[in-house]
Amino acid sequence: MSRRWGLEAKIGAVLVAAVMALSVLSLVYTPHPVYEMVSGARDLAPSLTHPFGTDSFGRDQLSRIMVGGRYTILVALVTVFGSALIGSAIGLTIGYFSGALDTAVMRLVDALSAFPGILLALIFVAVLPASSLTIVIALLILFIPGFTRIMRSSMLTWRNLDFVNTALVMGAGHFRIITRHIFPNLLPVLLSALIIGLSNAILAEATLSFLGLGIQPPTPSWGRMLAEAQSHLFSAPWCAVAPGLMIILTVLGFHFLGEGIRKRYC
Amino acid sequence: MRAPASQSLLRVEHLGVGLRQRQRRQKRQHTIRAVEDVSLTVNAGEIVGIVGESGCGKSLTALSVMGLLPAAMELVGGSIVFENERLDQLRERNLNAIRGNRLTMIFQEPMSSLNPLMRIGRQLAEPLVLHGVSTAGAIRERVLEAMGKVGLRDPETLLRAYPHQLSGGMLQRVMIAAAIVCRPRLIIADEPTTALDVTTQAQILRLLRQINQTDQTSILFISHDLGVINQICDQVLVMYAGRIVERGTVGNVLWHPVHEYTKGLIKSIPTRRSKGAPLPSIRGRVPALAEEKAGCAFAPRCPAAHSQCFLEVPDELALSDFHQVNCFLADVESEMEYVRI
Ligand SMILES: Nc1ncnc2c1ncn2[C@@H]1O[C@H](COP(=O)(O)OP(=O)(O)OP(=O)(O)O)[C@@H](O)[C@H]1O
Ligand SMILES: [Mg+2]
Numbered sequence: 001m002s003r004r005w006g007l008e009a010k011i012g013a014v015l016v017a018a019v020m021a022l023s024v025l026s027l028v029y030t031p032h033p034v035y036e037m038v039s040g041a042r043d044l045a046p047s048l049t050h051p052f053g054t055d056s057f058g059r060d061q062l063s064r065i066m067v068g069g070r071y072t073i074l075v076a077l078v079t080v081f082g083s084a085l086i087g088s089a090i091g092l093t094i095g096y097f098s099g100a101l102d103t104a105v106m107r108l109v110d111a112l113s114a115f116p117g118i119l120l121a122l123i124f125v126a127v128l129p130a131s132s133l134t135i136v137i138a139l140l141i142l143f144i145p146g147f148t149r150i151m152r153s154s155m156l157t158w159r160n161l162d163f164v165n166t167a168l169v170m171g172a173g174h175f176r177i178i179t180r181h182i183f184p185n186l187l188p189v190l191l192s193a194l195i196i197g198l199s200n201a202i203l204a205e206a207t208l209s210f211l212g213l214g215i216q217p218p219t220p221s222w223g224r225m226l227a228e229a230q231s232h233l234f235s236a237p238w239c240a241v242a243p244g245l246m247i248i249l250t251v252l253g254f255h256f257l258g259e260g261i262r263k264r265y266c
Numbered sequence: 267m268r269a270p271a272s273q274s275l276l277r278v279e280h281l282g283v284g285l286r287q288r289q290r291r292q293k294r295q296h297t298i299r300a301v302e303d304v305s306l307t308v309n310a311g312e313i314v315g316i317v318g319e320s321g322c323g324k325s326l327t328a329l330s331v332m333g334l335l336p337a338a339m340e341l342v343g344g345s346i347v348f349e350n351e352r353l354d355q356l357r358e359r360n361l362n363a364i365r366g367n368r369l370t371m372i373f374q375e376p377m378s379s380l381n382p383l384m385r386i387g388r389q390l391a392e393p394l395v396l397h398g399v400s401t402a403g404a405i406r407e408r409v410l411e412a413m414g415k416v417g418l419r420d421p422e423t424l425l426r427a428y429p430h431q432l433s434g435g436m437l438q439r440v441m442i443a444a445a446i447v448c449r450p451r452l453i454i455a456d457e458p459t460t461a462l463d464v465t466t467q468a469q470i471l472r473l474l475r476q477i478n479q480t481d482q483t484s485i486l487f488i489s490h491d492l493g494v495i496n497q498i499c500d501q502v503l504v505m506y507a508g509r510i511v512e513r514g515t516v517g518n519v520l521w522h523p524v525h526e527y528t529k530g531l532i533k534s535i536p537t538r539r540s541k542g543a544p545l546p547s548i549r550g551r552v553p554a555l556a557e558e559k560a561g562c563a564f565a566p567r568c569p570a571a572h573s574q575c576f577l578e579v580p581d582e583l584a585l586s587d588f589h590q591v592n593c594f595l596a597d598v599e600s601e602m603e604y605v606r607i
Contacts, residue, residue: 098337162378168334170393170444171366173359184383 009260015253019246023073026066033063035218046238053238055228061242068220069246075132075215076201079139084194086140087147092178092186094148095155106152109145117142118207125213135214139204143197150193154186188265192258199254206247222247275452275484276308276331276369281344283326283335283508285555298555300339301326301508308452311482313475315495315516317531318505319552324488327505328454330354331486332371333361349451366393370445371454375461376437380429386440387425393448412447415480416440416473435466439473446477453477454486459494471498492535496520504528507553507563509579514589524591526568562593570595 032050037057046053052061094102112120124138158164159182167181208214209223217224222243229239283301301323308314316324329335331346333353346353348369353361370393373379380389390409399405413421416439429437438458445453455474459467475498477483489495495502495516502519504512504527512525523529530548550567562568565575572594580592 162373162375163381165334165373166379166389166441166444167381167392169332169365169371171362171364171396172392173362176396181381181384185381 004264006260006263008256009264012253012256012258012260015249016257019069019250019253020073022066023069026063026070030060030063030066032060035059052242053236055225055232055236055239061225061239064220064225065222065242065246068222068225068243069250071132071215071219072202072205072222072250075136075139075205076198079136079143079205080194080197080201082136082140083143084147084190084197087144088151088190090144091148091151092155092183095152096159096174096178096182098156102152105148109148112141112145113149117204121204121208122211122213125208132215132219135205135208138208139201142204143201146197147190147193150189151186154189155182158182158185188261192262192265195254195258195261199251199258202247202250202254273310274307275310275312275349276306276486277345277347278304278306278327278331279345279347280305281327281330281346282342283323283330283339284342286338286340299342299508300555301330304344304505304508304510306486306503306510306513308484308486310451310484311478312501313478313485313487313499315487315489315499315502316505317489317492317495317502319490321552322505323508324490324505325456328371328456328486328488331454332365332369333358334371363397366450367397367448368451369454370448370450370452371456372438372441372445372458374457376434376441377429377461379441380437382429384428385425386427386429386432389429390425390440390444390447393444397448408447409443412443415446415477416443418443434462435469438462438466438470442470442473442477446481446483449481450483452484452486454488456488457490458487460489460491467494474498492520492531504531509563510592511564512589512591512593514585518586518589522589524585524589524596525564525593526570526595527564530567568595 037059042054042057050060050062052065054060055064090105094105120142121135121138124141125134128134128137155178164177164181167177172181205214205221206223206226209221210227212224212227214223215221225243226240226247229236229243232239281301281304282299285298285300304323304327306314306316306327316327318324326335326339329339330341331348331353333356335341341354344354348364351364353364356364380386387409390412391405394405394408399408409425410421413424418424418436418439424432424436424440429440432440438461442458453474458474459470462470471494474485474487478485485498487495487499499516502513502516503510504519504525506527512519512523512528519528520532523532527548534547548567553563553566561574561576561578562571562580565571568575574594578594580594582590582592583596584590585596
């Protein structure tokens, strides 16, 4: 616990803010229409009109990255907040009450985490039709165990503190104690887990889209753009650099921010 | 005051608390008891003390009454009646309607007994919110009234403060304010002054006494300090190894102790006259929970124990209406005092 925000948190905040700003800006403005294919402008190297060059269909990379960021971040936000909500509810409950339910749920969580995440996601995507919704559901389930574990262990340390007894003595019920008395104390932990979760979700979404299982064309997505750039890696390397750089910067940004928050409060 | 026709507010009978058995195969009689056959009565407006060495089951007795035994412990018999309601048979929801309202508790560590992230104002309002005072104005009025009663000055600033900004003595006052804000009939105070310095301790004791006198609030006061008990209590129960060994009015028990354990406790209080001399202490130690206890638990440490003491558990012997003792050595005939002191 430290008094001030570290450099980490500041760099993270700037990076995240920049990526967010680009994505939000794409709602009202992109340098070129995203879906416009210009046959005379294929595989152009970066220039003033196309800062990140164009791909083999003659689409402006910058515009596609901006719009792709929107989807990537949206998917990450929805999955992470969804799984944080479900995971927290489960983790807080089993941590507070302990007992047989706790043991049972934790074994399930262990089993779920023992699977390589990508395999689990692949199973979902194989069973359900490939779409943005599928990827959201797959990632959602993938991230629940992490939040369950974190919230449960924090609950275990907090629920035996004296002030919980004070609340009980005042006549507060268990639900109120969990939500009003203990949960606010766990917010910093949750916040840092949320933000690190966002960076993981962005990576996972990129991976799945790279494998062609995530966001479907023509909707741009960073992972998909990377995959498409693969075949032109030598003729048009900028096609890979642009989405790759975005993924790195975003993931790094969220990671720094999460670490910064953790160092400050936990 | 001669035996007032006071109504009993809290009546605990034959309370037993044991370590929860994990294996169902283990038989009941092997249950490890931390509290055994404890009976006590708190009348309206009375302060009753429980005294005893560390680990003798004082807190567990108190927590049983509140329905807040630690997970490892369970009730293994007895009854707890508060205002004509069997607390031990009440559902959680009904218990919550009583806790914090008519029956409440104060703990030893004021520093950790308040929520670090909640402003004092909200923590003081919590019992009111939980017990049906809903308008902001009414809550404010009651909170300020309680703060006034416990002598907390500058309430406006205090309401907005967080616990870490206050001293231990102030926090204990806040705890007491939170306890009395719903005007309870009984407060259980588990070593409320142990964590405080001597001056603050005296102030808190005075405060509790004052609350007891002005509001007729009964207090079950737990302490291992006989001096404190002597100052504040009307009745006292002496506990040893999970059982009550001697009980009665403070005057009778503390000034004319009969049980060797009580005598030992009193002898080991440092006094001005004993200055310089080595402080007497009771030889031996409190038996561990799991130790097999045949006979009187104090027998191995008792200077006057005879063979019967090691074989049977003594029943309660009434020396008078105001003094009972569980000891084979006590002799009604030789007892001089039959009056309430
Ligand atoms: N959660 C628990 N799990 C196991 N044993 C416990 C638990 N709580 C209390 N005990 C045991 O029960 C016995 C009585 O404990 P209790 O807390 O009532 O003692 P006490 O008289 O309040 O002592 P102190 O003066 O130290 O507060 C002790 O031997 C203690 O070790
Ligand atoms: Mg105790």
